[in-house]
Amino acid sequence: MQIREANIKDFEGIKSLYLQAFDNLEGDLVSNLAINLLDEESIIKIISLVAINNNVIIGHIAFSPVFLESINEHFGYILAPLAVLPTDQKKGIGFTLVKSGLDTISSLGSFLVFVYGDPRYYSRFGFKTNLAQNFTPPHTLQYPEGWHAMKLNSTVFPQGGKLKCVNSLNDSRLW
Numbered sequence: 001m002q003i004r005e006a007n008i009k010d011f012e013g014i015k016s017l018y019l020q021a022f023d024n025l026e027g028d029l030v031s032n033l034a035i036n037l038l039d040e041e042s043i044i045k046i047i048s049l050v051a052i053n054n055n056v057i058i059g060h061i062a063f064s065p066v067f068l069e070s071i072n073e074h075f076g077y078i079l080a081p082l083a084v085l086p087t088d089q090k091k092g093i094g095f096t097l098v099k100s101g102l103d104t105i106s107s108l109g110s111f112l113v114f115v116y117g118d119p120r121y122y123s124r125f126g127f128k129t130n131l132a133q134n135f136t137p138p139h140t141l142q143y144p145e146g147w148h149a150m151k152l153n154s155t156v157f158p159q160g161g162k163l164k165c166v167n168s169l170n171d172s173r174l175w
């Protein structure tokens, strides 16, 4: 298996992956998010990685920048979305994708990384709910218990505030 940066030519493979990994309604929404992130132009680069096996995309992850709305300061990223093909799940591919993305961000500096997802999955990477609680997501969360953050590299971070995200994620149905 190889992990590499995704590009616009991966469009079909990424779409197909999300349609298989999620059920119908969510599949459309989340595959559109993954594809929109591929070509969204953001001041801070969006990180999008694919896992490839035998020329087939079997996993994908994206991290996009988040900003403090009040001062437009970039201080973090949000992990979304993430999926592994159902036939390739439970082989550590999701773990490798998350770790690769966190390593990439860590090499760029000190950041807070947010994720909105299942605590049972994301706690293994060091994501914590208490670190996220003072940061208000761009939209109201359906499952507030899924809102997490972790620190990459030690520095002084903002203590809280309202987050602004990239356009592709700025859709209340995703939160």
Ligand SMILES: CC(C)(COP(=O)(O)OP(=O)(O)OC[C@H]1O[C@@H](n2cnc3c(N)ncnc32)[C@H](O)[C@@H]1OP(=O)(O)O)[C@@H](O)C(=O)NCCC(=O)NCCS
Binding pocket: 021, 022, 082, 083, 084, 085, 088, 089, 090, 091, 092, 093, 094, 095, 096, 116, 117, 118, 120, 121
């Ligand atoms: C979540 C997902 C990306 C994990 O990928 P993966 O390659 O199977 O992950 P890993 O092999 O690294 O880890 C598998 C472990 O995570 C667990 N796991 C998977 N999804 C989980 C979830 N939602 N909650 C808790 N644990 C979960 C598995 O049970 C397995 O546990 P084990 O190690 O005790 O056997 C994959 O299951 C997936 O694509 N699911 C559908 C889409 C999705 O839910 N995406 C995440 C949105 S937040």
